[in-house]
Amino acid sequence: MAAEIEIAPVSGKGDLNAFIDCAYRLNADDPNWVPPLRADMVELLTPGKNPFHEHATVQLFLARRRDEVVGRISAHIDELALAQPPEQGMGPGTGNWGLFEAIDETVAAALIARAENWLREQGMTRVLAPISLSIWEEPGLLVRGHDQPPMLLMGHDKAEYQGWVEARGYDTAKRLYTYELDIRGGFPPLIDRIVASGERSSRINVRRVDKRRFAEEAAICIDILNDAWSKNWGFVPFTEAEKAYGAKKLKPLILEGANMIAEVDGEPAAFMLAWPNMNKLVKDFDGKLFPFNWAKLLWWLRNPKQADFRVPLMGVASKYQNSRLASQLAFMMIEYIRRYAVEAHDAERGEVGWILDDNQGMIAIADAIESEINREYRIYEKPLQ
Known part of the structure; x- marks a missing residue:
């Protein structure tokens, strides 16, 4: 009889601690899993440290068999997500689960059922998952691309999880893609011509982010993001506390030449961020910064060499969207970032994403620079009867 x-x-x-340790133990045999820094996980899950908890209710669950931890899951309700229009994916009655790990399908089924029951008890009528914890952190379940380690701030899940989740009655709500490309050889001639045309325009100025005015620059980027993404599927606005928290957390990753703000007629119109792939370094840290790994990380961040770069976020102000100017600004920023990454950091590979499966504008840009999908994540949905 099964225990x-x-x-x-x-x-x-x-x-x-057991909740955090569970992921390290269950993924220890996966050569492509990158252990997150344990201090970051504690911060993520601790009210008062992570401002997500200021507008969300989070319940964590552990699965045990014969006193051994064999799985984990979070169930959570984001009040800001509940306030969004239902046609944009979130909306009233929508709860989430995430941070999912399970040793086998039986444990998976029990964990998902417990998370669903908790959401029902809180009055939720629909679940959208996995989202860990915010839509801005690590949304979706990896279903394609298990053969390579994820880049910074991207999730990595066991391949069997897809079948286990779908067997619980979950349907795909949205696909999220990441695109990769070799950045050493430049982009196609058409892109070069578009960039050159923008450089001749007296209206356009594409500049590097100025770290001396970092708080101001970060606010510009987030304000554009909130405007540019406000109609996108899954959008949840940043609070003022989250703006400050995110800027502080990400500042060490900001290399001025890899982060751009585009201005049109002297006003901020678009931004693009690119971060060196810290995962390449921390993969062997086992989640620990002490006693010596913190020094290795600080040294590497001063001048990362042969680093891959990921473009996690970009946005074009809504008044310029669906115009030729929008794509021109995007091509100019990504080309300037490409040049800098190759010349200053010997970069070879870039990754763009995630990108929603129906974001035709971004998909067109990814196709134009001849990048290819390397990872696919899925966000699932299920009514709670």
Whole structure:
């Protein structure tokens, strides 16, 4: 007879440590899994440290079999997501689960059922998952691209999880893609002509982010993002606390030449961020910064060499969207970032994403620079009867 599975809420520091450790243990045999920094995981899950908790209710669960932790899941409700229009994916009655790990399908089924029950108890009528924890962090389940490590701030899941989730009655709500390309040889001639045309325009100025005015520059980028993405599927606005928190967390990754703001007629109109792929370095840290890994990380961040670069975020102000100017600004920024990454950091590979499967504008840009899909994530949905 199979041993009974116990699903219990996380309670206290010991349970929280067990929740975090579960992922390291269950993924230890996957050569492409990148252990997150443990300090970052504690911060993510701790109210008062992560401002997501200021507008969300989060319940963590552990699965045990014979007193051994064999899985975990979070169930959470984001009040800001509930306030969004339903046609944009979120909306009233929509709860989430995420941070999912399970040793086998039986455990997976028990964890998902417990998360669903908790959401029902909170009055939710629909689940959108996995989202860990915010849509801006690591949304979606990896279903394609298990043969390579993820870049910075991208999730990585066991291949069997897809079947386990879908067997629980979940349907695909949205596909998220990342695109990769070799950046050493430049872009096609058409892109070069578009960039050159923009450089001749007296209206356009594409400049590097100025770290001396970092708070101001970060606010410009987030304001454009909130405007540019406001009609996108899954959009949830940033709070002022999240703006400040994100800027502080990401500042060490900001290399001025890899982050651009485009101005039109003297006003900010678009931005594009690119970060060196820190995962390449921290993969062997086992999630620990001490005693010596913190020094290695700080040294590397001063001048990353042979680093891959990821473009995680870009936005064009809504008044310029659906115009030729929007794509021109995007091509100019990505070309300037490409030149800098290759010349200053010996970069060879770039990754753009994630990109929603129906974002035709961004998909067209990814196709134009001859990039190819290398990873696919899926966000699933299910009614809660």
